[in-house]
Amino acid sequence: MFLRILVLSCFLSSSAYSWWGYTPGDSVDNSTQSLFGTGYHPKQPIDFNHRMHATDRKIPCEYCHSAARRSKTAGLPPLNTCMGCHKIVNTSAEPIKKMKEMFDNNEPIKWVKVHDLPDFVRFSHRVHVLAKDKDGKAVLECQSCHGQVQGMFTAEQWAPLQMGWCVDCHNNVKEPAKEGKPALTTAPVTCNTCHF
Ligand code: HEC
Ligand code: HEC
Numbered sequence: 001m002f003l004r005i006l007v008l009s010c011f012l013s014s015s016a017y018s019w020w021g022y023t024p025g026d027s028v029d030n031s032t033q034s035l036f037g038t039g040y041h042p043k044q045p046i047d048f049n050h051r052m053h054a055t056d057r058k059i060p061c062e063y064c065h066s067a068a069r070r071s072k073t074a075g076l077p078p079l080n081t082c083m084g085c086h087k088i089v090n091t092s093a094e095p096i097k098k099m100k101e102m103f104d105n106n107e108p109i110k111w112v113k114v115h116d117l118p119d120f121v122r123f124s125h126r127v128h129v130l131a132k133d134k135d136g137k138a139v140l141e142c143q144s145c146h147g148q149v150q151g152m153f154t155a156e157q158w159a160p161l162q163m164g165w166c167v168d169c170h171n172n173v174k175e176p177a178k179e180g181k182p183a184l185t186t187a188p189v190t191c192n193t194c195h196f
């Protein structure tokens, strides 16, 4: 199914992100959740389009996922963040009317979780997002772990969240230290780094 959409969209769409196989309007859920799987993008209560906001309107990821730099979770934006624009933007569109109604009733949007690590794993956005190399440049981007979200419709799981995925990257991060330079970032692989 995914392949078919991908092939079709290469013909039909001239968008730079057509590689991702999504054309605006496609938020169909043809995937199932699996910690180790990829491509999961459940049907969401509002068809929120990442490409339309992050690429077309150039809204930074952290405008909406503002906790990433400060805490364990990156978090999802409250409806208030959306309404900051949508009180005046596209107010006659159906999903926006629905959002306004929810906002007026103080009703949150119940987004369906895409990623879900087991509770016995310790993971924090903060340490990853703030990791810097010796020139003070960020070592990782959101895309290092989530893929090209700015080209997606609703977000989908890009990496299988296996222990090996975490450990492989942690092992690579250590490499600069072997070349005689001190490593500024350390991504340990001892068990209690990630397990309580
Ligand atoms: C080192 C890999 C990594 C990086 C870098 C990363 N994430 Fe994540 N992200 C994850 C993992 C793993 C989860 C699942 C966490 C869980 O289920 O507890 C996740 C979950 C999320 C979620 C779901 C809500 C939550 O907080 O659990 C959002 C939203 C998110 N990430 C956005 C971002 C954004 C935006 C950035 C960049 C500022 C980013 N992530 C950088 C690995 C990463
Ligand atoms: C910084 C401003 C801004 C924020 C914040 C914002 N949007 Fe938007 N949104 C836009 C703009 C601009 C468009 C119109 C894009 C177009 O028509 O080309 C849009 C379009 C949309 C549409 C499509 C409406 C239609 O015409 O069918 C939906 C749905 C939507 N946004 C949902 C959301 C949700 C949900 C949030 C919060 C998570 C949000 N937006 C946050 C600016 C914003």
Ligand code: HEC
Residues within 6 Å of the ligand: 044, 048, 050, 053, 054, 059, 060, 061, 062, 063, 064, 065, 076, 077, 111, 112, 113, 114, 115, 116, 142, 143, 146, 149, 150, 153, 154, 155, 156
């Ligand atoms: C205008 C607000 C907005 C912007 C900008 C935005 N997002 Fe999102 N993001 C959302 C909303 C709303 C959801 C929940 C619906 C969904 O899953 O698509 C979400 C979901 C996600 C998820 C999945 C969360 C989960 O349940 O596991 C990830 C990962 C994510 N965004 C990453 C990013 C990255 C990376 C960027 C920048 C390229 C970005 N987002 C830009 C609003 C935004």
Ligand code: HEC
Residues within 6 Å of the ligand: 117, 121, 122, 123, 124, 127, 128, 130, 131, 132, 139, 140, 144, 145, 161, 162, 165, 166, 167, 169, 170, 173, 184, 185, 186, 187, 188, 193, 194
């Ligand atoms: C793409 C690379 C990458 C991936 C994937 C990754 N990490 Fe990391 N991780 C890092 C880097 C880089 C650091 C070091 C941050 C620093 O020292 O500034 C780090 C640090 C950590 C730390 C903090 C260790 C300490 O110093 O106390 C924990 C905990 C952690 N990671 C857990 C995880 C888990 C769990 C996963 C998988 C779900 C994961 N990481 C996936 C790159 C990654």
Ligand code: HEC
Residues within 6 Å of the ligand: 117, 118, 121, 161, 162, 163, 164, 166, 167, 170, 188, 189, 190, 191, 192, 193, 194, 195
């Ligand atoms: C960088 C992070 C990281 C490190 C280091 C790490 N783990 Fe894990 N581990 C995970 C993640 C994420 C999962 C959940 C995904 C999975 O099962 O692959 C996991 C799962 C597991 C499981 C499977 C539990 C189950 O229910 O299937 C065991 C057992 C485990 N780890 C033991 C260890 C041991 C022993 C070590 C040290 C040699 C270790 N881990 C080091 C991240 C890590």
